[in-house]
Amino acid sequence: MIKHLLSVNQLSREDVTRILDTAESFREVGTRVIKKVPALRGRTVVNLFYENSTRTRISFELAAKRLSADVINFTASGSSVSKGESLKDTALTLEAMGADAIVIRHSSSGAAHTLARFISGSVLNAGDGTHEHPTQALLDLYTIREKLGRIEGLRTVIVGDVMHSRVARSLTFSLARMGAEVTLVGPPTLIPPDAPSWGAAVTYDLDEVLPKADVCYMLRVQRERQRRQYFPSVREYSRLFGLSRDRVAALPEHAMIMHPGPMNRGVEIASDVADLPQSVITEQVTNGIAVRMSLLYLMLGGAASGEAA
């Protein structure tokens, strides 16, 4: 297994399948009364979060704890970072304290790569700037496979601010790797001109692609993009690229509606759509723990120290 998880592009098709299969076996742990296995007992996992995050940090924390690892949560605010400590010095300090793995969330693209150059333990990218969010993509693949039984050959549509979305990058690269068709939809200002070279199709017309979609994945769009003129108004964005009730009606019955959270209800997704049965947004969250358990277990060599589940 890989030492660091910096980008989904490091993962072969076989790697992804193995991660999802292992997650499958960990999924059951979360349903037990005692939600814990001893696989990573004695190992230390540090959550190093330079950006605010609720679901990803808690998900990683629960994943590590359910594997019996010791978990340290380190947030930039209220720490040595706010005193001006560099990423390098913070990394060296954490390593000196015996961290076996560092989970990093950072607003700078490439921060996980930078961290990996400084330390000898494993680095897991929990979202770096507008680059990637590999564990989000893997939990999305898990959720898709669980619901639809496969990934290969599915028609997936990813809608919104692709340009600034680390989720869109990781998801597009990994879906393409697993043999799914990916179509990116959004205003031309928010789709990188080179996105077709990612292995995805691009269209600016959401209504054209919905009737054949197996998965409709809505990305969060920040209101500040409008201030930077990426689109003229939130109203126009919502009308052209928001998932409304009418648009849901155009989707095939079996189609899944996904969102990485946090949602802007009323902007990229209508409030009542988010709560429809086709929407798997809360399942995504649940599956995130199992997928992160799987990754920590495989990357920290848990197989050597005990049974998976």
Next chain:
Amino acid sequence: MKFLLKGARVVDPASGRDESADVLVEDGLVGDGSAAGASEIDCGGLVLAPGLVDLHTHLREPGREDKETVESGTRAAALGGFTAVSAMANTDPVADSLAVIQEVQLLAERAGACDVFPVAAITKALEGESLVEIGELAAGGVRMFSDDGHCVQQARVLRMALEYSKAFDAVIAEHAEEASLAEGSQMHEGYHSSVLGLAGNPAASEEIIVARDLMLAKLTGGRLHVCHLSSAGSVNLVRRAKAEGVSVTAEVTPHHLALVDEDLSGYDTNLKVNPPIRSVEDRDALQAGLADGTIDAVATDHAPHAVEDKEQEFDQAPPGTIGLETALAVILTDLVKPGLISLERALEALSVAPARILRAEDHGGPIEPGRPANLMAFDPDAEWLVEAPFASKSRNSAFLGRTLTGKVMHTILRGELIVHEGKLQA
């Protein structure tokens, strides 16, 4: 002091000479008298050429002496075969007054490692608003004016600079970058920036300004120099303007000639430079532009930065690579060796052309009796690994870890051996 440089291949682009010969250095000049009593320096297997001239060096002094000083920077230059450098104005304080220019001149004189031609800013404090006292500064020895690091955003200000400077035969050197398109950018905008999630700097950001400035040069008849060309479109614009007779010269850096945006895939901040390293097509066009003379000169844009500044997250690291100690070897390795340009053209672009642009009459050859002995000799076949430490105070080289071919052995400034056998003297 009198010595004979013996048995070198003398390549002197200014005179078109390329032959095996001995060169006598006497009293700071190239001599033509008897070599009797002269000590001999064996230059067998070496190429002897005019000392190199860099149009674009950041010496950082005054202000950031932790990154570089006039002394450390000029020593790095000498080690790279340079006998003259043009020191950019974006120091702290900015070189927008005679006081700062004179300080740099004095420091250079004291260091004595290579000649320094201080560049003055075009506008006060590099703010792009009001012109510096071009006349007084020109009288104080300034030949080039540049807001480098910033681009003069207002067309009217640049027009006035080009027009006014005609009275002093000064050259206006532009860092071409349309600010609103480049704002926040981290690398060249293209496939690789899209995959890396780094904000892109489109080639159009440079080309818009190059096109505008060429029109202003045409309008005014002023001397325009375009710094560090980075895109194929810019090369085409300069080529067309030259064909129309516009008074323009252009430079390109070794890193833009040798590297491409894909090389940034590991987020190595030493490859973060401004303008950014662009696509394969852009690199190829820059190489072709240098070969056909559209681009006059190779300039390093030597930009030292502290280790702690570069060892940061990519978007927080400052742009720039050091270049004085690797420039010749990169050109030899990546352009001359593969046959993209001749050795003579390489040396012309590294010495004759920049000396002409700077009006540095003592530099760039020809290597003839009576001329100042500003010379360098290098081993064209020696291979060496680029690694710290450098003579520069900084070590942010985009070429760290690469093996290059071509090593400077001797650098001679007005008859004095500054570098001997590849080592700085004293």
